[in-house]
Amino acid sequence: MKLFVLLAALSTSLSVHALCITRKMATLRAGPGYKYAVTWRAGRFTPLVELTSSNGWYKVQDMDGDVQWIPRGDVTHNMECVSVRVTSAVLRTGPSATASLADIREVDRYTPFERLDDQGDWYKVLASWGDTYWIHENAVWRPLKIQRVSF
Numbered sequence: 525m526k527l528f529v530l531l532a533a534l535s536t537s538l539s540v541h542a543l544c545i546t547r548k549m550a551t552l553r554a555g556p557g558y559k560y561a562v563t564w565r566a567g568r569f570t571p572l573v574e575l576t577s578s579n580g581w582y583k584v585q586d587m588d589g590d591v592q593w594i595p596r597g598d599v600t601h602n603m604e605c606v607s608v609r610v611t612s613a614v615l616r617t618g619p620s621a622t623a624s625l626a627d628i629r630e631v632d633r634y635t636p637f638e639r640l641d642d643q644g645d646w647y648k649v650l651a652s653w654g655d656t657y658w659i660h661e662n663a664v665w666r667p668l669k670i671q672r673v674s675f
Contacts, residue, residue: 541573542571542572542574542601542667543571543572543573543574543582543584543594543600543601543667544569544570544600544601544638545566545567545569545572545598545599545605545636546568546599546600547568547598548567548568548652549566549567549568550567550595550598550599551565551594551598552564552565552566552584552593552594553593554592554593556578557581557593563590563592564586566636567652568636569605569637569650569651569652570586570605570607570634570636571587571604571605571636571665571667572584572585572586572599572667573585573667574601575591577596580595580596580597581595581596582594582595582596582599587609587665603638603639604666605666606639606647606649606665606666607636607637607664608631608632608633608634608635608636608659608663609633609663609664609665610633610662610663611632611633612630612632613660613663613664614629614659614660614663615630615631615657615658615659616646616657616658616659617658619643619644619658621660623658626655626657628651628655628657635651636652637651637652637657637659640656642661645660646658646660646661647659647660647661647664
């Protein structure tokens with residue numbers, strides 16, 4: 525019984541959530557406010573992991589593990605987004621490696637999309653320019669809700 529109480533006292537829980545940028549172009553900063561240096565500008569549908577929040581700002585982590593801050597009004601929890609994590613990814617017209625190539629055949633690393641649907645290991649995605657495609661899940665980074673307990 526004493527061991528359980530000790531472990532419960534030492535444990536902490538951290539919950540993080542996926543965010544998507546909703547603005548055409550958002551500015552991320554080194555701290556939670558406009559007085560902090562600009563660290564990055566990212567486009568619509570860029571996925572981020574929410575680490576914490578403070579005074580209307582989210583502390584976030586990007587696909588590369590870099591930590592920055594973004595105003596709460598520039599992001600949402602209400603959609604799922606992905607970014608290309610490989611050097612270039614093939615876009616298809618359907619959820620299969622045998623489906624026709626899309627008009628835009630490939631996109632570069634970091635290209636963001638809103639994830640609309642999935643079929644097996646394929647994601648139907650919406651690009652910031654308004655077209656939809658299918659992309660294989662192995663080609664993208666998708667932040668997930670994570671709960672971690674540490675001792």
